[in-house]
Amino acid sequence: MESQKSYLDSLKSELEDTLALGGIDRADFDVMFVVGGHGPMQDLAVDPDIGRLMVDILRDQDKILAAVCHGPASFLSAHDTDGSWLFAGRRLTAFSNEEETQATFAGNAPWLLEDRLRLAGALYEAEPAWTPHTVTDGNLVTGQQNYSAQATADAVMEALQARAPA
Numbered sequence: 448m449e450s451q452k453s454y455l456d457s458l459k460s461e462l463e464d465t466l467a468l469g470g471i472d473r474a475d476f477d478v479m480f481v482v483g484g485h486g487p488m489q490d491l492a493v494d495p496d497i498g499r500l501m502v503d504i505l506r507d508q509d510k511i512l513a514a515v516c517h518g519p520a521s522f523l524s525a526h527d528t529d530g531s532w533l534f535a536g537r538r539l540t541a542f543s544n545e546e547e548t549q550a551t552f553a554g555n556a557p558w559l560l561e562d563r564l565r566l567a568g569a570l571y572e573a574e575p576a577w578t579p580h581t582v583t584d585g586n587l588v589t590g591q592q593n594y595s596a597q598a599t600a601d602a603v604m605e606a607l608q609a610r611a612p613a
Contacts, residue, residue: 467496468494468496468497468500469496471500473500473503473504473507473510476510477509477510477511477607478510478511478512478513478603478607479500479501479504479510479511479512479513480513480514480515480518480600480603481497481513481514481515481518481519481521482514482515482516482518482596483514483515483516483517483518483542483592483593484516484517485517485552485556486517487514487517487518487519487520487521488517488520488556488557488558488560491520491521491524492520492521492523492524493523493524494521494524495524497521497524497525498524498525498526498533499525501521501522501524501525501533502525502526502527502533504586505525505533505586505587507586508585508586509586509610510586511586511587511588511603511606511607512586512587512588513587513588513589513590513599513600513602513603514541514588514589514590515589515590515591515592515593515595515596515599516541516542516590516591516592516593516595516596517541517542517560518541518589519539519540519541519560519564519589520541520560520563522534522539522564522569523563523564523567532567532568534564534567534568534569534587535567535568535569536568536569536570537569537570537584537585537587538569538570538572538582538584538587539564539569539570539571539572539582539584539587539589540571540572540573540580540581540582540589540590540591540595541560541561541564541571541589541591542560542561542591542592543561543573543576543591543592544559544561544562545573545575545576546576546577546591546592547559547560547561549576549577561573573591574591577592577594578591578594579591579594579595579597579598580595580598581595581598581599581601581602583602583606586606588602588603588606590602
């Protein structure tokens with residue numbers, strides 16, 4: 448725990464001076480990892496800056512795009528120049544309708560993430576509710592819910608190691 452505090456303290460200036468999404472250059476990063484919570488459903492699902500960044504990242508096979516839980520809601524804002532949704536036909540997972548219902552949020556949500564991803568054209572995959580589950584499709588790595596966070600991070604690390612020069 449103390450080593451984590453020391454590590455975060457060493458990054459204090461970077462953490463206090465975050466970048467706006469529109470100011471991020473994908474060349475500066477190997478991985479984009481979008482975490483969950485309902486925030487991505489409200490903000491990132493309609494943010495054009497994150498959508499453009501995702502387009503750039505997914506086109507570069509040396510980069511990895513990852514998201515867990517409600518993080519894949521951010522994918523809804525990513526479209527190619529012809530207007531087609533970037534994730535149509537891609538295998539992925541995210542917080543399921545069953546999990547949303549069991550967590551008692553479904554009745555208050557403006558839309559359900561699983562439904563929206565399927566309707567948009569994603570090849571949505573899920574395991575039974577609350578089961579850790581990760582899907583990797585090329586340079587896209589997704590995790591079903593909070594219990595999948597570690598497995599998703601592990602899959603990202605494996606993908607990075609596979610891309611590392613020998």
